[in-house]
Amino acid sequence: MAWEYSQKTVRLFMDAVHGKPGTHVGEIEDPDGIGEYGSAACGDALRFTFRVRRHPTDPTQDVITEARYLTFGCTSAIAASEALCILIEQKELTPIEALKITNQDIVDFLEGLPKQKIHCSVMGAEALEAAVYNWAQRRGVDLRRLGVDLHDDEQDEGRIVCKCFSLTEPFIRRKIKELNLRTIPEITDAIKAGGACMSCHHVPGGLQDLLDEAWGKKEDLLKILPTPVPLEPVPVKATPKDESALSPYQFSKKVESVIDENVRPILRKDGGDVEIIDIKDTLIYCRLSGACQECVGAAQTLRMLVERTLKDLVDERIRVIRV
Numbered sequence: 001m002a003w004e005y006s007q008k009t010v011r012l013f014m015d016a017v018h019g020k021p022g023t024h025v026g027e028i029e030d031p032d033g034i035g036e037y038g039s040a041a042c043g044d045a046l047r048f049t050f051r052v053r054r055h056p057t058d059p060t061q062d063v064i065t066e067a068r069y070l071t072f073g074c075t076s077a078i079a080a081s082e083a084l085c086i087l088i089e090q091k092e093l094t095p096i097e098a099l100k101i102t103n104q105d106i107v108d109f110l111e112g113l114p115k116q117k118i119h120c121s122v123m124g125a126e127a128l129e130a131a132v133y134n135w136a137q138r139r140g141v142d143l144r145r146l147g148v149d150l151h152d153d154e155q156d157e158g159r160i161v162c163k164c165f166s167l168t169e170p171f172i173r174r175k176i177k178e179l180n181l182r183t184i185p186e187i188t189d190a191i192k193a194g195g196a197c198m199s200c201h202h203v204p205g206g207l208q209d210l211l212d213e214a215w216g217k218k219e220d221l222l223k224i225l226p227t228p229v230p231l232e233p234v235p236v237k238a239t240p241k242d243e244s245a246l247s248p249y250q251f252s253k254k255v256e257s258v259i260d261e262n263v264r265p266i267l268r269k270d271g272g273d274v275e276i277i278d279i280k281d282t283l284i285y286c287r288l289s290g291a292c293q294e295c296v297g298a299a300q301t302l303r304m305l306v307e308r309t310l311k312d313l314v315d316e317r318i319r320v321i322r323v
Contacts, residue, residue: 005075005312006111012079017266024085025078026068032138033095035130037123038072046071046081048127050088052095052135059139060146064088064098069127072304075312076110076117083109084124095132096148101125103179115189122175122191161206164196169210176214184208251315252279258313263306267292274306282317284310298322 005013016023031049038045047070055061067085071077083106088098103121107113113121136143143149158168172193181187184207188195193207200206246254259276267273272292278285286306288298299322307320 004114005079006113009076009079009110009113012082012110013075014262016078016082017262019269024068024082025070027070028066028068031068031131032062033131033135035127035132035134037127037130046077046123046127048081048084048124048131050095050131050135059141060096061094062135062139063092063094065092069124071123072300074117074120074308076113076120077123079110080106080113080120080124083121084128088128095135096143096146098128099132099148101128118190119192122179159205161210162193162196162200165192167191167193169205172207172210173214176210182211182215184211187211248279254314255279255284255310255318258310259306262309262313266305267301272301277323282315283319283321285321285323287323 016025019025027047028049028051032052032054034047034049036045036047049068050064051066052062053065055063067088069081069085071081084101087101087105087109091097093101103118103125106121106124107118110121133143135141158170161167161169161172172187172191175181175191176187179186179190181190184194184201187193187207194200202208256276259274263274267288267290270291272288272290274292275287275289276284277287284307286302287293288301292298292301302320302322307318310318310320
């Protein structure tokens with residue numbers, strides 16, 4: 001199935017990928033603050049940079065005048081990053097004031113996100129924290145003296161709980177409380193922990209243990225029930241075929257439409273293109289051409305741009321195969 005995005009989310013994404021003036025994809029040269037979150041190897045990564053108008057005597061009064069981002073993420077990651085930059089620039093915030101922007105502020109600005117994509121808003125908030133920490137180091141601002149805790153020691157000193165995404169115990173504990181996460185699926189939706197191999201779900205010290213420590217262990221509510229009286233079998237009516245499912249023809253036409261409208265214009269800006277060779281179920285066989293054909297990042301382009309866009313706008317089960 002395709003993700004249900006708000007019109008505002010889709011518009012921000014489309015404006016960004018087409019390089020519309022006023023959007024924020026890119027990187028500031030010699031920035032005043034730079035922060036990163038995530039990993040390209042895990043499928044989501046964000047680099048956030050900003051420039052400030054420096055106050056002549058008090059660096060805590062510096063004002064962010066420009067913000068930019070680079071991301072390997074999906075539709076929601078790009079839209080959430082755009083939202084973060086807009087919120088910061090429109091309000092003319094100091095770096096310390098910008099820290100008050102939460103992932104929920106980003107979700108609200110986008111008029112909602114699918115629950116499985118909430119982690120994209122968390123990426124922006126975490127990358128912003130890292131960039132502010134970097135700015136403070138450059139400007140000699142003692143954040144701890146100001147009562148600002150950026151949790152900069154979490155990744156260095158914490159025990160790794162989710163090895164697939166390298167997420168530590170202190171980080172997960174903090175996010176459970178900050179985001180009021182009550183179940184393992186909610187943790188996965190918010191920060192991706194436990195979303196790959198799932199081995200960290202119920203092991204000692206794993207996600208369930210952290211939830212139990214945060215909110216208290218739920219009592220076993222199972223009760224022994226009397227043996228039910230056998231009932232007469234009831235004939236089961238055949239359920240009609242899901243009318244929302246696309247036929248193979250409709251599926252292929254939608255894939256072609258998304259490639260034409262959302263992918264091909266981006267590739268052509270860099271002198272490249274993509275050709276659909278074959279479609280078998282949810283496997284899309286593609287060939288890059290032009291400048292993209294011999295590019296060392298061709299495989300990454302197929303996965304991060306072509307496959308991600310098709311997953312978001314057509315069907316999350318899609319896999320793109322390079323031929």
